Amino acid sequence: RPMALLTNYDQTLLALVLAGLAPARAVEARACTALPWRNVAVQPLPPAVRAFLAAGNLVLIEAKLRDDVADERRVTARLGLWLLRRKFAAARVRMQALGFPLSMVTGLPEQQHRAERHGRADLATFAAPSAELLAQVFVHGGLLAGCRDREQELEGLGAAIGRAVYVFDAIVDHDEDRRARRFNALAAAAGAGGLAPVLLQA
Numbered sequence: 001r002p003m004a005l006l007t008n009y010d011q012t013l014l015a016l017v018l019a020g021l022a023p024a025r026a027v028e029a030r031a032c033t034a035l036p037w038r039n040v041a042v043q044p045l046p047p048a049v050r051a052f053l054a055a056g057n058l059v060l061i062e063a064k065l066r067d068d069v070a071d072e073r074r075v076t077a078r079l080g081l082w083l084l085r086r087k088f089a090a091a092r093v094r095m096q097a098l099g100f101p102l103s104m105v106t107g108l109p110e111q112q113h114r115a116e117r118h119g120r121a122d123l124a125t126f127a128a129p130s131a132e133l134l135a136q137v138f139v140h141g142g143l144l145a146g147c148r149d150r151e152q153e154l155e156g157l158g159a160a161i162g163r164a165v166y167v168f169d170a171i172v173d174h175d176e177d178r179r180a181r182r183f184n185a186l187a188a189a190a191g192a193g194g195l196a197p198v199l200l201q202a
Contacts, residue, residue: 003058003087004033009168010134010161011057014141017157018049022145048144052098056137058084058091059105067109100140104133116183126185127166134162 007015022045029039045053062084068077081088095102111129115121138158142150170185177184 003054003061003084006061007057008060008165010137010165011053011060013161014056014138014158015045015053017138017154018053018141018145019043019045021142021147021150022046022049046145048098049141051094052100052141052144055091055094055098056100056141058088059095059102060137062088062091063105063108067112070109070113098140098144101136104136108133116185116188121189123167123170123185123189124163126170126189127163130166131159131162134165135159 025044027041027043030042032038032040044050062081065077065081068074069081092102092106095105108129115126115129135155135158138154138161139151142148142154147154166185174184174186176182178187
């Protein structure tokens with residue numbers, strides 16, 4: 001439950017999408033995640049979907065921390081990996097039990113680095129690993145929610161969100177990456193043309 005406070009943008013949107021697609025259930029009053037002494041109205045999700053969202057959130061956080069470690073930055077990322085190592089391990093086991101191809105998550109940092117070694121490629125190339133992962137996360141969540149007829153739509157939505165989150169992170173990290181002389185997708189895609197055309201493309 002405390003890990004729900006670390007839920008990121010894409011997982012929050014996934015929860016909302018799956019809540020809209022899953023069979024409707026009676027709204028219940030439950031303790032708020034951030035303010036546990038306060039009750040809020042909640043529409044419960046099917047147990048498998050809830051488990052998928054909780055475990056998926058953790059394995060994506062772990063992948064992000066490992067990516068930060070690979071980029072040789074943020075001592076806090078190493079500390080987070082150590083402090084949450086047992087929770088991450090349990091989340092990986094749960095994801096496998098739910099049938100999700102965990103290799104897509106554990107292999108994300110290496111896939112991302114391979115894409116970024118292309119040098120001055122376009123943003124779509126740099127964002128492809130994140131887009132492919134989020135596409136499969138959305139599809140699998142939809143399957144667990146019983147929405148087998150929405151696979152194509154969920155795949156497209158997940159891929160679009162993956163690209164958007166990747167570009168957003170590149171925008172937020174741009175100045176820090178430039179000062180530290182680290183790879184930044186916006187700067188690499190822009191090259192000598194400046195950032196304006198790349199932001200229009202994004």
